Amino acid sequence: MVGFMTGERKKFTREGEERRREALIAAALDLIAAGGPQAATVRAIADRAGVTPGLIRHYFRSKEDLVREAYRAMMTAMSDDNAAVLQAPHPSAEARLAAFVAAALRPPVMDPHRMGLWAGFIHQVRGDPDMAAVHAETYLGYRDLLESLIAALGPNDPARLRALAIACNGVIDGLWLEGCALPDAFAPRELETIGLQSVGAILGRDLLAHLPELESD
Amino acid sequence: MVGFMTGERKKFTREGEERRREALIAAALDLIAAGGPQAATVRAIADRAGVTPGLIRHYFRSKEDLVREAYRAMMTAMSDDNAAVLQAPHPSAEARLAAFVAAALRPPVMDPHRMGLWAGFIHQVRGDPDMAAVHAETYLGYRDLLESLIAALGPNDPARLRALAIACNGVIDGLWLEGCALPDAFAPRELETIGLQSVGAILGRDLLAHLPELESD
DNA sequence: CCTGCAATTATACACTTGCATAATTACAGA
DNA sequence: TCTGTAATTATGCAAGTGTATAATTGCAGG
Known part of the structure; x- marks a missing residue:
């Protein structure tokens, strides 16, 4: 019964570094195009890429680096x-x-x-x-x-x-x-x-x- | 002795509504031009216009209104x-x-x-x-x-x-x-x-x- | 079936943001 | 000079920001 209706840890699959980086970049571009730079927050980018925000800093030094x-x-x-x-x-x-x-x-x-x-x-x-x-x-x-x-x-x-x-x-x-x-x-x-x-x-x-x-x- | 070397309340002069609104709008435009919309925060706008942030909401319904x-x-x-x-x-x-x-x-x-x-x-x-x-x-x-x-x-x-x-x-x-x-x-x-x-x-x-x-x- | 490790998630933190509200104070009019 | 009041400042708050770090877990190699 533990975990029913409670916040369970998200399931995930390991992807190659290349694909993750591309997905994050694509997500950032989509968000910037639609709503400007202010819309491209780490959380929104991660959401759109289907991952959690922390992963961004695993593949990029900083958000600024990702944007670059x-x-x-x-x-x-x-x-x-x-x-x-x-x-x-x-x-x-x-x-x-x-x-x-x-x-x-x-x-x-x-x-x-x-x-x-x-x-x-x-x-x-x-x-x-x-x-x-x-x-x-x-x-x-x-x-x-x-x-x-x-x-x-x-x-x-x-x-x-x-x-x-x-x-x-x-x-x-x-x-x-x-x-x-x-x-x-x-x-x-x-x-x-x-x-x-x-x-x-x-x-x-x-x-x-x-x-x-x-x-x- | 009260107030010596401590944060004293800012001195100010009352200006006409017209001039204050113009100053705030000009400040917002300058900031947006220089650094994009993200640079035009209420605090930065007020700073540049020489007033405190609260005054913005006295002359405009919201920041969005000011930007408009x-x-x-x-x-x-x-x-x-x-x-x-x-x-x-x-x-x-x-x-x-x-x-x-x-x-x-x-x-x-x-x-x-x-x-x-x-x-x-x-x-x-x-x-x-x-x-x-x-x-x-x-x-x-x-x-x-x-x-x-x-x-x-x-x-x-x-x-x-x-x-x-x-x-x-x-x-x-x-x-x-x-x-x-x-x-x-x-x-x-x-x-x-x-x-x-x-x-x-x-x-x-x-x-x-x-x-x-x-x-x- | 283990076991280790890196990929991924979760949590926490300091800071900023826009906004609401209370406290002051400049200044016109008596 | 006094007083009322509206312009202005000060303070506080909830939500959102990027980032650091710890806790998990998928998955390859034995």
Whole structure:
């Protein structure tokens, strides 16, 4: 009869270190995305990962450490999603660029969840030099990739190339932001089309004509 | 002898309700901008405003109420700063639009402090319907204003006008974001120039030629 | 079936948070 | 100068925070 209706010790199974760390990071990211950093308490994270709070400190030096690793995981995931579309073959440089731009303005890259994450981390990135380094690195990597795609369109002097990359990056970021912030304010492919038109206008190319996937929906 | 070297009661002066409320709101905004919502505790806000924590609940129903009003104050301030440049006379519709775009990519509108604020509020806006309403209202107001400036350039059908406004808004937002996030990554007027070129490219106008203030620095 | 150990849970603690309430005090008006 | 009162401060509290540490227990190897 002992233990009936009383707080019995929780049953658990031993998992590999890798899986536990990933589960805790994923839980932290979900919570930050949904409710900001303040929602990601050790207890909430542990709850969502299906463990008890103490385990966090068994796998991470501190909660701050967990958040740091979560940030790194998010940034690499975004980079990978962005660049994934470039692995497919494309008939021309224009088509490559068009596919890249369109991918940024469509799920899973354009996603309110992602924007919540991004915004939630901003202040912590400010304070932590390690996180700031990850941020700068990822941002510049993205812009460099974009610049190389633009360079493939044709010859351009470096200064102009840099300005074009910044401008296109700005367009993509801005539309991404709008789409994430007000997902219901736009028609399904509206932002994608606007993005291609705008980047195309900046570069003097008709990118819309080079996107092969527009008939899929 | 009573009270010597002991915690004496704080001296204070009575201020008008208006000024106290403004001071508390300003303090909350500063703290959120610098360190995110988690930094804006009642004690920190009161400290920064030069009062004791209890006073917050004398002027606001709850901390949540104070944050709500702070958000409203921020949004109207941003709108006002944006639109202020339009009060001056401009020789042409192009010049008006150019001045508007440039103003958005220059202090005080483009300011890391402001971006910190904006990001800090995102999650709270999600949860609170009142704040969400303020947000949508302000955003759409800004875009409508932009659309009217574009419409003044010449005749356009409504659908195209809407798309142009969204695109230009996206460019401005994106460049604003980049400038705020990495203030040292760009030359002084670089983003301003890129913004004018890009918006100009989208609209098919040379806006850069219509900005009168470029010789000021 | 043991037995040891590391993974996991449970408990406790010092600190912070927002809020309620009581005690003061500045200041306008008599 | 006195007095009332509203603005302001001081104190206390319950809930929540991250962290340290002790108590369990799943599970691999004999």
